[in-house]
Amino acid sequence: MEPNSIKTQNLRREDVDWLRVLAMLVVFVFHCGRFFDLEDWHIKNPQTSYVATLPIRITVQWMMPLFFLLSGMSSCYALSRHKTTKYIHARIKRLAVPFLFGTFVVIAPLQVYLERVSHGQFHGSFLEFYPHYFEGWYAFGGNFAWMGIHLWYLEILFVFSLVTLPLFICLNARGGRKLTSKIAGVLSRPGFIFLLAFPIAIMEFVANLPFIRPTILGSEGFGGWSLLVYPVFFILGYLIAADSHLGRVIEGQRIPALIGGISITTVGFYLVESGYVLPEWLLALLRAFNAWSWLVAICGFSSRHLNFSNRFLKYGNEAVLPFYILHQTVILAIGYYIVQLDMAMSAKFLIIAATSFLTIVALYEVLIRRVNLLRFLFGMKLKQSQIDLT
Numbered sequence: 344m345e346p347n348s349i350k351t352q353n354l355r356r357e358d359v360d361w362l363r364v365l366a367m368l369v370v371f372v373f374h375c376g377r378f379f380d381l382e383d384w385h386i387k388n389p390q391t392s393y394v395a396t397l398p399i400r401i402t403v404q405w406m407m408p409l410f411f412l413l414s415g416m417s418s419c420y421a422l423s424r425h426k427t428t429k430y431i432h433a434r435i436k437r438l439a440v441p442f443l444f445g446t447f448v449v450i451a452p453l454q455v456y457l458e459r460v461s462h463g464q465f466h467g468s469f470l471e472f473y474p475h476y477f478e479g480w481y482a483f484g485g486n487f488a489w490m491g492i493h494l495w496y497l498e499i500l501f502v503f504s505l506v507t508l509p510l511f512i513c514l515n516a517r518g519g520r521k522l523t524s525k526i527a528g529v530l531s532r533p534g535f536i537f538l539l540a541f542p543i544a545i546m547e548f549v550a551n552l553p554f555i556r557p558t559i560l561g562s563e564g565f566g567g568w569s570l571l572v573y574p575v576f577f578i579l580g581y582l583i584a585a586d587s588h589l590g591r592v593i594e595g596q597r598i599p600a601l602i603g604g605i606s607i608t609t610v611g612f613y614l615v616e617s618g619y620v621l622p623e624w625l626l627a628l629l630r631a632f633n634a635w636s637w638l639v640a641i642c643g644f645s646s647r648h649l650n651f652s653n654r655f656l657k658y659g660n661e662a663v664l665p666f667y668i669l670h671q672t673v674i675l676a677i678g679y680y681i682v683q684l685d686m687a688m689s690a691k692f693l694i695i696a697a698t699s700f701l702t703i704v705a706l707y708e709v710l711i712r713r714v715n716l717l718r719f720l721f722g723m724k725l726k727q728s729q730i731d732l733t
Contacts, residue, residue: 371696375674385454403567441668507574583642665712668722681695711723
Protein backbone atom coordinates (compact mmCIF):
# COMPACT_ATOMS: atom_id res chain seq x y z
CA MET A 344 0.00 0.00 0.00
CA GLU A 345 1.35 3.41 -0.93
CA PRO A 346 1.92 5.97 1.84
CA ASN A 347 -0.66 8.39 0.48
CA SER A 348 -3.29 6.34 2.29
CA ILE A 349 -2.88 8.52 5.38
CA LYS A 350 -6.02 10.57 5.80
CA THR A 351 -5.53 14.05 7.17
CA GLN A 352 -8.18 16.72 7.38
CA ASN A 353 -5.84 19.60 6.71
CA LEU A 354 -2.58 19.05 4.86
CA ARG A 355 -1.62 22.73 5.15
CA ARG A 356 -1.39 23.60 8.83
CA GLU A 357 -0.60 27.25 9.31
CA ASP A 358 0.39 26.73 12.94
CA VAL A 359 3.15 24.32 11.86
CA ASP A 360 4.35 26.84 9.27
CA TRP A 361 4.38 29.58 11.90
CA LEU A 362 6.38 27.40 14.29
CA ARG A 363 8.90 26.60 11.56
CA VAL A 364 9.46 30.29 10.81
CA LEU A 365 9.51 31.39 14.45
CA ALA A 366 11.84 28.54 15.42
CA MET A 367 14.26 29.70 12.72
CA LEU A 368 14.25 33.19 14.23
CA VAL A 369 14.98 31.67 17.64
CA VAL A 370 17.96 29.79 16.19
CA PHE A 371 19.17 33.01 14.59
CA VAL A 372 19.07 34.94 17.89
CA PHE A 373 20.57 31.93 19.67
CA HIS A 374 23.62 31.91 17.41
CA CYS A 375 24.03 35.69 17.63
CA GLY A 376 24.32 35.21 21.39
CA ARG A 377 26.92 32.45 21.17
CA PHE A 378 29.76 35.01 20.87
CA PHE A 379 29.07 36.11 24.45
CA ASP A 380 28.18 33.01 26.50
CA LEU A 381 30.61 31.06 28.67
CA GLU A 382 30.73 28.00 26.38
CA ASP A 383 33.27 27.42 23.63
CA TRP A 384 32.29 28.38 20.06
CA HIS A 385 33.86 29.09 16.67
CA ILE A 386 34.52 32.76 17.53
CA LYS A 387 34.26 34.35 20.96
CA ASN A 388 34.03 37.89 22.22
CA PRO A 389 36.97 38.86 24.50
CA GLN A 390 34.47 39.24 27.34
CA THR A 391 31.76 36.68 28.08
CA SER A 392 28.86 36.74 30.50
CA TYR A 393 26.65 34.41 32.51
CA VAL A 394 23.74 36.69 31.63
CA ALA A 395 24.23 35.65 28.01
CA THR A 396 24.78 32.02 29.00
CA LEU A 397 21.53 31.45 30.89
CA PRO A 398 19.07 31.99 28.00
CA ILE A 399 21.34 29.88 25.77
CA ARG A 400 21.24 26.98 28.23
CA ILE A 401 17.47 27.25 28.63
CA THR A 402 16.72 27.51 24.92
CA VAL A 403 18.91 24.54 24.00
CA GLN A 404 16.62 22.29 26.06
CA TRP A 405 13.83 22.51 23.47
CA MET A 406 15.15 24.32 20.37
CA MET A 407 16.49 21.46 18.21
CA PRO A 408 13.95 18.97 19.61
CA LEU A 409 11.29 21.35 18.25
CA PHE A 410 12.94 21.30 14.82
CA PHE A 411 12.91 17.50 14.71
CA LEU A 412 9.34 17.37 16.01
CA LEU A 413 8.22 19.73 13.24
CA SER A 414 10.22 17.72 10.70
CA GLY A 415 8.43 14.56 11.77
CA MET A 416 5.09 16.31 11.31
CA SER A 417 6.14 17.55 7.87
CA SER A 418 7.17 14.01 6.91
CA CYS A 419 3.71 12.78 7.77
CA TYR A 420 2.04 15.43 5.62
CA ALA A 421 4.49 14.78 2.76
CA LEU A 422 3.84 11.04 2.83
CA SER A 423 0.10 11.69 2.83
CA ARG A 424 0.44 13.50 -0.51
CA HIS A 425 3.20 11.62 -2.30
CA LYS A 426 4.28 8.10 -3.08
CA THR A 427 7.44 6.74 -1.49
CA THR A 428 9.69 7.42 -4.48
CA LYS A 429 8.56 11.03 -4.75
CA TYR A 430 9.02 11.49 -1.01
CA ILE A 431 12.63 10.26 -1.24
CA HIS A 432 13.28 12.39 -4.31
CA ALA A 433 11.95 15.47 -2.51
CA ARG A 434 14.15 14.76 0.50
CA ILE A 435 17.21 14.50 -1.72
CA LYS A 436 16.47 17.88 -3.32
CA ARG A 437 15.52 19.67 -0.11
CA LEU A 438 18.09 18.17 2.28
CA ALA A 439 20.94 16.34 0.54
CA VAL A 440 21.59 18.89 -2.23
CA PRO A 441 21.89 21.99 0.03
CA PHE A 442 23.90 19.99 2.57
CA LEU A 443 26.45 18.90 -0.03
CA PHE A 444 26.58 22.37 -1.58
CA GLY A 445 27.06 24.08 1.78
CA THR A 446 29.61 21.55 2.98
CA PHE A 447 31.87 21.69 -0.08
CA VAL A 448 31.51 25.20 -1.48
CA VAL A 449 31.19 28.24 0.79
CA ILE A 450 28.87 27.85 3.80
CA ALA A 451 30.91 25.43 5.94
CA PRO A 452 34.42 26.19 4.54
CA LEU A 453 34.09 29.89 5.38
CA GLN A 454 33.08 29.06 8.95
CA VAL A 455 36.07 26.77 9.41
CA TYR A 456 38.33 29.45 7.93
CA LEU A 457 37.02 32.12 10.31
CA GLU A 458 37.47 29.78 13.26
CA ARG A 459 41.04 28.96 12.30
CA VAL A 460 41.94 32.63 11.75
CA SER A 461 40.32 33.77 15.00
CA HIS A 462 42.25 31.10 16.92
CA GLY A 463 45.54 31.98 15.23
CA GLN A 464 45.67 28.61 13.48
CA PHE A 465 45.86 30.06 9.96
CA HIS A 466 47.09 33.27 8.41
CA GLY A 467 45.98 34.29 4.96
CA SER A 468 42.91 34.79 2.81
CA PHE A 469 39.95 32.45 2.38
CA LEU A 470 41.12 31.52 -1.12
CA GLU A 471 44.49 30.53 0.32
CA PHE A 472 42.77 28.47 3.01
CA TYR A 473 40.29 26.64 0.78
CA PRO A 474 42.71 23.95 -0.48
CA HIS A 475 43.56 23.22 3.18
CA TYR A 476 39.86 22.79 3.98
CA PHE A 477 40.05 19.19 2.75
CA GLU A 478 42.92 18.27 5.07
CA GLY A 479 41.73 16.00 7.85
CA TRP A 480 38.35 15.77 9.57
CA TYR A 481 36.85 18.67 11.52
CA ALA A 482 36.49 17.89 15.26
CA PHE A 483 39.29 15.34 14.86
CA GLY A 484 42.14 17.79 14.33
CA GLY A 485 41.43 18.57 10.67
CA ASN A 486 39.41 21.08 8.65
CA PHE A 487 36.91 19.21 6.47
CA ALA A 488 33.48 19.75 8.01
CA TRP A 489 31.99 16.33 7.28
CA MET A 490 28.85 17.33 9.22
CA GLY A 491 28.56 20.74 7.55
CA ILE A 492 28.98 22.66 10.86
CA HIS A 493 25.42 23.91 11.49
CA LEU A 494 24.21 22.02 8.40
CA TRP A 495 24.44 18.80 10.43
CA TYR A 496 20.68 19.14 10.90
CA LEU A 497 20.10 18.63 7.16
CA GLU A 498 22.45 15.66 7.11
CA ILE A 499 20.89 13.94 10.12
CA LEU A 500 17.34 14.72 9.02
CA PHE A 501 18.02 13.16 5.62
CA VAL A 502 19.31 10.00 7.32
CA PHE A 503 16.32 9.90 9.69
CA SER A 504 13.94 10.33 6.75
CA LEU A 505 15.34 7.21 5.08
CA VAL A 506 15.77 5.07 8.20
CA THR A 507 12.26 5.73 9.54
CA LEU A 508 10.54 5.38 6.16
CA PRO A 509 9.66 1.66 6.63
CA LEU A 510 8.13 2.48 10.02
CA PHE A 511 6.12 5.37 8.62
CA ILE A 512 4.87 3.23 5.72
CA CYS A 513 3.67 0.66 8.24
CA LEU A 514 1.96 3.33 10.34
CA ASN A 515 0.31 4.60 7.17
CA ALA A 516 -1.25 1.22 6.42
CA ARG A 517 -4.66 0.28 7.76
CA GLY A 518 -3.28 -1.54 10.79
CA GLY A 519 -0.87 1.29 11.53
CA ARG A 520 -3.64 3.87 11.45
CA LYS A 521 -5.66 1.79 13.90
CA LEU A 522 -2.62 1.63 16.17
CA THR A 523 -2.04 5.39 16.12
CA SER A 524 -5.75 5.92 16.79
CA LYS A 525 -5.57 3.64 19.86
CA ILE A 526 -2.45 5.44 21.08
CA ALA A 527 -4.21 8.77 20.67
CA GLY A 528 -7.17 7.42 22.62
CA VAL A 529 -4.98 6.40 25.54
CA LEU A 530 -3.06 9.68 25.53
CA SER A 531 -6.29 11.69 25.52
CA ARG A 532 -6.77 10.95 29.21
CA PRO A 533 -5.81 13.88 31.47
CA GLY A 534 -2.04 14.10 31.83
CA PHE A 535 -1.29 10.99 29.79
CA ILE A 536 0.28 13.04 26.97
CA PHE A 537 3.27 13.56 29.26
CA LEU A 538 3.98 9.82 29.22
CA LEU A 539 5.64 10.43 25.86
CA ALA A 540 8.54 11.92 27.80
CA PHE A 541 9.59 8.42 28.91
CA PRO A 542 11.01 7.23 25.56
CA ILE A 543 12.94 10.51 25.42
CA ALA A 544 14.28 9.85 28.93
CA ILE A 545 15.29 6.29 28.06
CA MET A 546 17.33 7.38 25.05
CA GLU A 547 18.85 10.28 27.00
CA PHE A 548 19.93 7.82 29.70
CA VAL A 549 21.42 5.46 27.08
CA ALA A 550 23.30 8.38 25.50
CA ASN A 551 24.92 9.11 28.87
CA LEU A 552 26.24 5.57 29.39
CA PRO A 553 30.04 5.57 29.88
CA PHE A 554 30.76 3.64 26.68
CA ILE A 555 28.53 5.89 24.53
CA ARG A 556 29.08 9.38 25.93
CA PRO A 557 32.65 9.78 24.49
CA THR A 558 31.50 8.75 21.00
CA ILE A 559 29.80 10.79 18.25
CA LEU A 560 26.46 9.21 19.18
CA GLY A 561 26.80 10.40 22.76
CA SER A 562 28.09 13.87 21.98
CA GLU A 563 25.84 16.82 22.80
CA GLY A 564 27.68 19.00 20.29
CA PHE A 565 24.76 18.61 17.89
CA GLY A 566 22.39 21.24 19.23
CA GLY A 567 22.75 20.25 22.87
CA TRP A 568 21.33 16.73 22.53
CA SER A 569 22.65 13.33 21.54
CA LEU A 570 21.99 11.98 18.06
CA LEU A 571 20.37 8.99 19.79
CA VAL A 572 17.58 11.16 21.20
CA TYR A 573 16.56 13.14 18.12
CA PRO A 574 14.88 10.16 16.36
CA VAL A 575 12.41 10.01 19.26
CA PHE A 576 11.34 13.62 18.67
CA PHE A 577 11.15 12.95 14.93
CA ILE A 578 8.87 9.92 15.36
CA LEU A 579 6.73 11.70 17.94
CA GLY A 580 6.20 14.51 15.44
CA TYR A 581 4.96 12.00 12.89
CA LEU A 582 2.54 10.46 15.40
CA ILE A 583 1.15 13.87 16.36
CA ALA A 584 0.45 14.68 12.72
CA ALA A 585 -0.91 11.22 11.89
CA ASP A 586 -3.90 11.58 14.22
CA SER A 587 -5.65 14.93 14.46
CA HIS A 588 -7.12 13.93 17.84
CA LEU A 589 -3.64 13.89 19.35
CA GLY A 590 -3.14 17.47 18.21
CA ARG A 591 -6.30 18.52 20.03
CA VAL A 592 -5.09 16.74 23.17
CA ILE A 593 -1.84 18.70 23.04
CA GLU A 594 -3.75 21.94 22.60
CA GLY A 595 -5.85 21.11 25.66
CA GLN A 596 -2.74 20.42 27.78
CA ARG A 597 -0.86 23.58 26.79
CA ILE A 598 -1.28 25.40 30.13
CA PRO A 599 -0.25 22.47 32.40
CA ALA A 600 2.67 21.89 30.02
CA LEU A 601 3.79 25.50 30.27
CA ILE A 602 3.60 25.37 34.06
CA GLY A 603 5.54 22.10 34.02
CA GLY A 604 8.21 23.47 31.69
CA ILE A 605 8.78 26.57 33.78
CA SER A 606 8.83 24.58 37.02
CA ILE A 607 11.20 21.86 35.84
CA THR A 608 13.52 24.41 34.22
CA THR A 609 13.67 26.42 37.43
CA VAL A 610 14.24 23.43 39.71
CA GLY A 611 16.68 21.76 37.34
CA PHE A 612 18.88 24.80 36.93
CA TYR A 613 18.83 25.44 40.68
CA LEU A 614 20.03 21.89 41.35
CA VAL A 615 22.72 22.01 38.67
CA GLU A 616 24.01 25.48 39.57
CA SER A 617 23.99 24.59 43.27
CA GLY A 618 26.34 21.70 42.64
CA TYR A 619 23.97 18.86 43.47
CA VAL A 620 25.11 15.57 41.96
CA LEU A 621 22.02 13.80 40.68
CA PRO A 622 21.88 10.19 39.45
CA GLU A 623 22.09 9.86 35.67
CA TRP A 624 18.62 8.33 35.44
CA LEU A 625 17.11 11.28 37.32
CA LEU A 626 18.94 13.81 35.15
CA ALA A 627 17.67 12.04 32.04
CA LEU A 628 14.14 12.01 33.40
CA LEU A 629 14.19 15.70 34.34
CA ARG A 630 15.62 16.73 31.00
CA ALA A 631 13.12 14.63 29.06
CA PHE A 632 10.10 15.93 30.94
CA ASN A 633 11.42 19.48 30.69
CA ALA A 634 11.86 19.27 26.91
CA TRP A 635 8.55 17.50 26.31
CA SER A 636 6.64 19.95 28.52
CA TRP A 637 8.00 22.88 26.52
CA LEU A 638 7.21 21.16 23.23
CA VAL A 639 3.63 20.41 24.28
CA ALA A 640 3.21 24.01 25.45
CA ILE A 641 4.69 25.49 22.27
CA CYS A 642 2.69 23.25 19.95
CA GLY A 643 -0.47 23.66 22.03
CA PHE A 644 -0.41 27.45 22.06
CA SER A 645 0.48 27.63 18.37
CA SER A 646 -2.39 25.29 17.49
CA ARG A 647 -4.71 27.52 19.51
CA HIS A 648 -3.58 30.93 18.28
CA LEU A 649 -1.63 30.57 15.01
CA ASN A 650 -4.13 28.97 12.64
CA PHE A 651 -4.06 31.79 10.13
CA SER A 652 -1.92 32.90 7.23
CA ASN A 653 -0.69 36.20 5.88
CA ARG A 654 1.91 37.53 3.46
CA PHE A 655 4.70 37.37 6.03
CA LEU A 656 4.06 33.68 6.71
CA LYS A 657 3.96 32.79 3.02
CA TYR A 658 7.19 34.66 2.38
CA GLY A 659 8.90 33.33 5.51
CA ASN A 660 7.85 29.74 4.94
CA GLU A 661 9.54 29.72 1.54
CA ALA A 662 12.61 31.56 2.84
CA VAL A 663 13.14 29.51 6.00
CA LEU A 664 15.49 26.89 4.52
CA PRO A 665 17.79 29.34 2.66
CA PHE A 666 17.78 31.51 5.80
CA TYR A 667 18.86 28.51 7.87
CA ILE A 668 21.61 27.56 5.43
CA LEU A 669 23.01 31.10 5.33
CA HIS A 670 22.50 32.34 8.86
CA GLN A 671 25.45 30.99 10.86
CA THR A 672 28.01 31.72 8.15
CA VAL A 673 26.81 35.31 7.84
CA ILE A 674 26.68 35.73 11.62
CA LEU A 675 30.26 34.51 11.99
CA ALA A 676 31.55 36.60 9.06
CA ILE A 677 30.08 39.78 10.55
CA GLY A 678 30.71 38.86 14.17
CA TYR A 679 34.39 38.18 13.48
CA TYR A 680 34.92 41.92 12.97
CA ILE A 681 32.35 43.24 15.49
CA VAL A 682 33.77 41.35 18.49
CA GLN A 683 37.10 43.09 17.93
CA LEU A 684 35.54 46.52 18.53
CA ASP A 685 35.75 48.30 21.87
CA MET A 686 32.12 48.56 22.92
CA ALA A 687 29.58 46.99 25.28
CA MET A 688 28.51 43.40 24.67
CA SER A 689 24.87 44.44 24.32
CA ALA A 690 25.78 46.89 21.54
CA LYS A 691 27.86 44.24 19.76
CA PHE A 692 24.98 41.77 19.97
CA LEU A 693 22.51 44.24 18.48
CA ILE A 694 24.88 45.20 15.66
CA ILE A 695 25.61 41.55 14.83
CA ALA A 696 21.93 40.59 14.91
CA ALA A 697 20.65 43.54 12.88
CA THR A 698 23.43 43.51 10.28
CA SER A 699 23.33 39.73 9.86
CA PHE A 700 19.56 39.65 9.48
CA LEU A 701 19.55 42.37 6.83
CA THR A 702 22.44 40.70 4.98
CA ILE A 703 20.71 37.31 4.91
CA VAL A 704 17.42 38.81 3.73
CA ALA A 705 19.24 40.78 1.03
CA LEU A 706 21.11 37.71 -0.22
CA TYR A 707 17.89 35.75 -0.31
CA GLU A 708 15.78 38.44 -1.96
CA VAL A 709 18.29 39.68 -4.52
CA LEU A 710 20.03 36.42 -5.48
CA ILE A 711 18.71 33.12 -4.14
CA ARG A 712 15.00 33.75 -4.60
CA ARG A 713 15.38 34.97 -8.18
CA VAL A 714 17.91 32.56 -9.72
CA ASN A 715 16.82 28.98 -10.36
CA LEU A 716 20.32 27.56 -10.00
CA LEU A 717 20.57 29.05 -6.51
CA ARG A 718 17.03 27.99 -5.66
CA PHE A 719 18.04 24.43 -6.53
CA LEU A 720 21.26 24.57 -4.48
CA PHE A 721 19.38 25.99 -1.48
CA GLY A 722 16.66 23.34 -1.54
CA MET A 723 13.86 25.47 -2.99
CA LYS A 724 11.33 24.64 -5.68
CA LEU A 725 12.23 26.01 -9.10
CA LYS A 726 10.38 28.93 -10.63
CA GLN A 727 9.04 27.83 -13.99
CA SER A 728 8.28 31.40 -15.05
CA GLN A 729 11.92 32.52 -15.03
CA ILE A 730 14.93 31.48 -17.07
CA ASP A 731 16.07 28.09 -15.82
CA LEU A 732 19.80 28.23 -15.20
CA THR A 733 20.02 24.63 -13.94
